[in-house]
Amino acid sequence: MPRVIKTERDHQRALARVDELFAATPDTPEGDELELWLLLIEKFEDEVFPVDPPDPIEAIRFRMDQANLKQKDLIPIIGSKSKVSEVLAGKRDLSLTMIRRLVDELGIPADVLLRQKGSVPVAQDFLELGKRFPLAEMVKRGWLDGVVKSLKEAREQLDDVLAKFTEPVGDPTSLEVFNRQMSRCGNAKDDAALVAWQIRVMSVAKQxxxxxxxxxxxxxxxxxxxxxxxxxxxxxxxxxxxxxxxxxxxxxxxxxxxxxxxxxxxxxxxxxxxxxxxxxxxxxxxxxxxxxxxxxxxxxxxxxxxxxxxxxxxxxxxxxxxxxxxxxxxxxxxxxxxxxxxxxxxxxxxxxxxxxxxxxxxxxxxxxxxxxxxxxxxxxxxxxxxxxxxxxxxxxx
Known part of the structure; x- marks a missing residue:
């Protein structure tokens, strides 16, 4: 009778039994036994022999081959000819902004691309709020030092800017300012600027x-x-x-x-x-x-x-x-x-x-x-x- 596979010996015995039952007719006792053995084998192999997802750069190149794309076709997604060359050569990490665009434009799964980044994109609702952050003032005050070098770069890599800026405080959507009814009291004229200021003062305190x-x-x-x-x-x-x-x-x-x-x-x-x-x-x-x-x-x-x-x-x-x-x-x-x-x-x-x-x-x-x-x-x-x-x-x- 089928039972949980715990060892490689159990695995080999299960495979041998599947060979015996391979021609079994569906919806018969033998067919049901075959189906159960296959599920048990799949579970064991997923745990013991996990298949690594493809390398991010290999995934990009594979998608380029599929869509017959040249390196120049990636410039609108990655940012410039030199950046495309550096990314494909493994000399530059993918930014979160690049990852979001590769997901949206080429349909490459985000979890594959994030293997290189070691982070996750900011939540969509926070990204929309972040687009209204006073980035020029934040750059001027040095709030983004070490993250970007210019306002132009901040706007081009907003995903990365928001991820780095909020890193000391964790998930920004958990901040009290997002919950007007129960957690946050008081008012401000510009919610986006208020959130940016709150993240800043909390980050300074945590440092x-x-x-x-x-x-x-x-x-x-x-x-x-x-x-x-x-x-x-x-x-x-x-x-x-x-x-x-x-x-x-x-x-x-x-x-x-x-x-x-x-x-x-x-x-x-x-x-x-x-x-x-x-x-x-x-x-x-x-x-x-x-x-x-x-x-x-x-x-x-x-x-x-x-x-x-x-x-x-x-x-x-x-x-x-x-x-x-x-x-x-x-x-x-x-x-x-x-x-x-x-x-x-x-x-x-x-x-x-x-x-x-x-x-x-x-x-x-x-x-x-x-x-x-x-x-x-x-x-x-x-x-x-x-x-x-x-x-x-x-x-x-």
Missing amino acids: RAKLTYESGTVDESFLREVARLSFFNDGPKLAQEFLAKNGIHLIVERHLPRTYLDGAAMRLGDDGRLIAMTLRHDRLDNFWFVLLHELAHISLHIDKGVCQAVFDNLDERGTDKIEREADALASDSLIPKSVWRDARLTVRSSFGDVKSFADHHRIHPAIPAGRIRYESGNFKVFARLVGSGQVRQQFEH
Whole structure:
């Protein structure tokens, strides 16, 4: 009776039995036995004697022979006469862009061509989004250094650019920004640019030392401790160090065109947290409020699973619940409501009054000055106290 083939001796016995049954009539006991033996033999041979797929270059040459193509016919697919020659000679690896075109134009199976590349093409939906990435700005900022040398090359090899750019963060379609309903909170004007920026800040964080965050670390006392660092001239850098010691990355990366971002808070893997700030407004009052606002999101929303990532444009202060909650906690952590009410500081207060209040509460005068400006809507007062141009320089050395 047929049985699972485990050894070469079993294999030889099975082949001998197939010879005996080869002339069996279908749908008879002997025919059924023959069919079962053939299935068992095929399974054993597939496991023990796998057939290697053809070499990618051999597959291309075979397809050229089939279609009567010359090397010049591959120029629109591979890119240039010299590239065609180098690929066919085995001197140049196939790029993902070349692979996609060879699949589309010549019908060569992708799994055959990918044997040489050792990677897989990016998902089609992400490729479509990637076509809208601000590639010129990304090249200008050096985000694609080591990947391509020019904007022209980036556009010609978009598959490869996206694969390399997203490699540190894994599957880009798993990023929170792709799930608006459950994982991502906040808005931006240009989704493609937002995704590119998120990948960038996450990649920078992952290239630094791994930090482990314990959920619940950010509470009211933690936030007030961060706020007190504003008292020092190098407070922003001290805050970055303090957050790192508590498992939170603080990355500064300018926003991309049409994103209008001030900052973002996001989960980084299972046990990491990341705050990214753009310093779109390079002022100390803005820095401290945005930082505390993003930390509030970690405490109130990310640690509790409400969102996995939050993206903020604080020029358009949100009216939804999570933004009101983050605003309230950030404001109260910088200056408690009762303290602010008793201070009675207004646009008519003197510089000395504002500075005395800040010194007494051991915070930077930019914080009360910024709150007066925001609450009054008069952004001309106390301009000398809000620390214009004093933040970015701390992160560029």
